[in-house]
Amino acid sequence: MRREPTILHLDMDAFYASAEQAAKPSLRGKAVVVGGLGPRGVVATASYEARRFGVHSAMPMGQARRLAPHAAYLVPRFGLYRDISEQVMGLLRELSPLVEPLSLDEAFVDLEAAGAAWDAASARTTGERLRTDIKTLTGLTGSVGLAASKMLAKIASEEAKPDGLVLIRPGTERALLAPMPVRTLPGVGPATGDHLRRAGITTVGEIAEAGEDELIRLLGKAHGSALHAMARAQDDRPVVAERDTKSVSVEDTYDVDIHDRVRVRTEVQRLADRCVQRLRAAGRSGRTVVLKVRRYDFSTLTRSETLRGPTDDPSVVREAAARLLEAVDTTGGVRLLGVGVSSLADFTQEDLFAQAAGEHPAEPEPEAEEEHEEAPAPAERRWPAGHDVHHTAYGPGWIQGSGLGRVTVRFETPGSLPGRVRTFRTDDADLTLSDPLPLVPEAMRRPPPQPVAEDAAEQEDEKDPGAIPGPAAGPRDGA
Numbered sequence: 001m002r003r004e005p006t007i008l009h010l011d012m013d014a015f016y017a018s019a020e021q022a023a024k025p026s027l028r029g030k031a032v033v034v035g036g037l038g039p040r041g042v043v044a045t046a047s048y049e050a051r052r053f054g055v056h057s058a059m060p061m062g063q064a065r066r067l068a069p070h071a072a073y074l075v076p077r078f079g080l081y082r083d084i085s086e087q088v089m090g091l092l093r094e095l096s097p098l099v100e101p102l103s104l105d106e107a108f109v110d111l112e113a114a115g116a117a118w119d120a121a122s123a124r125t126t127g128e129r130l131r132t133d134i135k136t137l138t139g140l141t142g143s144v145g146l147a148a149s150k151m152l153a154k155i156a157s158e159e160a161k162p163d164g165l166v167l168i169r170p171g172t173e174r175a176l177l178a179p180m181p182v183r184t185l186p187g188v189g190p191a192t193g194d195h196l197r198r199a200g201i202t203t204v205g206e207i208a209e210a211g212e213d214e215l216i217r218l219l220g221k222a223h224g225s226a227l228h229a230m231a232r233a234q235d236d237r238p239v240v241a242e243r244d245t246k247s248v249s250v251e252d253t254y255d256v257d258i259h260d261r262v263r264v265r266t267e268v269q270r271l272a273d274r275c276v277q278r279l280r281a282a283g284r285s286g287r288t289v290v291l292k293v294r295r296y297d298f299s300t301l302t303r304s305e306t307l308r309g310p311t312d313d314p315s316v317v318r319e320a321a322a323r324l325l326e327a328v329d330t331t332g333g334v335r336l337l338g339v340g341v342s343s344l345a346d347f348t349q350e351d352l353f354a355q356a357a358g359e360h361p362a363e364p365e366p367e368a369e370e371e372h373e374e375a376p377a378p379a380e381r382r383w384p385a386g387h388d389v390h391h392t393a394y395g396p397g398w399i400q401g402s403g404l405g406r407v408t409v410r411f412e413t414p415g416s417l418p419g420r421v422r423t424f425r426t427d428d429a430d431l432t433l434s435d436p437l438p439l440v441p442e443a444m445r446r447p448p449p450q451p452v453a454e455d456a457a458e459q460e461d462e463k464d465p466g467a468i469p470g471p472a473a474g475p476r477d478g479a
């Protein structure tokens with residue numbers, strides 16, 4: 001384990017719910033629950049106000065509604081969250097080439113890799129500046145944990161929530177961990193927790209004291225010795241750079257839903273070509289071709305096919321994407337299409353198997369994933385609660401609810417005062433679904449000029465984090 005607390009863990013605070021509160025002035029300070037609204041829906045994120053009622057993520061939505069009947073219940077808007085995520089991840093990549101995202105709103109950063117921090121003082125300065133930059137750029141807050149290992153950095157960011165920073169000084173780890181419940185450690189879920197409790201072990205300190213042999217006896221070789229090591233704060237896992245895990249993908253959102261199947265096919269071919277261009281530009285090849293389709297009702301699905309070997313051949317990617325599209329129903333219209341290649345290899349090779357895939361469609365391994373699992377009621381399909389709309393006379397607003405042939409819209413925007421509600425017929429021609437508005441206007445995203453740090457007497461000029469360039473402004477090409 002390293003000697004300095006230079007591994008950073010960032011976790012945005014109540015991310016989806018905070019994004020919705022930033023977008024909708026009338027919901028600020030109120031209980032907000034984002035998740036699937038259908039019969040099998042679960043809570044994705046609850047705002048801190050909703051958590052006071054006992055609502056938490058992964059809870060069935062019915063239970064949440066009983067606990068917090070007056071909360072606002074909204075369908076997730078992944079496109080908005082992904083845009084914010086890209087902004088945040090961009091800030092992290094300015095700090096280090098070693099950024100390991102865990103989800104849209106969570107990542108590890110190795111601050112030592114490019115000299116963004118080298119000791120406790122510089123790590124704290126960099127962490128606080130990151131929090132300020134995130135707030136300036138996105139309008140949202142994130143919590144930062146700093147420690148000498150990934151496990152402890154993640155525990156620290158949890159302790160820092162909401163809107164804080166916690167640094168765990170090397171040498172203090174074991175004393176800090178000892179009184180914490182066993183569930184604090186990664187890999188300890190409810191079942192393992194119960195198992196340990198029956199053996200009289202409830203705290204991390206008790207795991208350390210029990211000894212490795214006892215842990216192995218209780219939990220088996222792999223899990224037992226891993227847990228014993230973590231309880232003693234031994235965690236040498238490196239931060240794994242994003243380029244080692246991520247895919248190359250491109251996507252397009254359409255102003256008007258595409259209904260024509262031929263046009264959908266053409267768009268997918270075009271995206272496949274663009275995707276291969278980016279893949280080749282990066283000098284890479286990939287084995288898994290991914291197709292993403294967001295339909296008129298905002299339900300998003302991805303389909304993937306894994307080839308026998310890596311490819312960067314446009315015709316192979318085009319054909320795989322076309323095969324995947326054949327299994328997707330697009331009759332209601334399509335809002336967004338994307339094509340990606342994952343399972344990347346660092347080399348580009350002439351791969352005979354992949355090249356032959358067109359002639360011998362070679363055992364695709366179909367994998368499917370749906371972001372919205374449940375089918376919403378028909379009224380919600382057309383007007384999903386929380387999504388943006390535009391009215392020709394009243395301007396931008398968001399759907400507060402719909403049913404019985406009526407849709408209720410609150411007319412407000414991220415920068416406005418709380419707005420008023422109006423009700424329309426669901427077939428009102430003046431009302432259309434629209435894309436999310438930015439939470440922070442472009443012109444306000446520039447960081448304020450950095451104050452001269454007069455009290456930082458021993459600042460080293462070359463390593464001054466103030467030398468890090470501001471957010472790169474450039475066109476984005478898909479996710």
Ligand SMILES: [Mg+2]
Nearest residue numbers: 011012014105
């Ligand atoms: Mg979070």
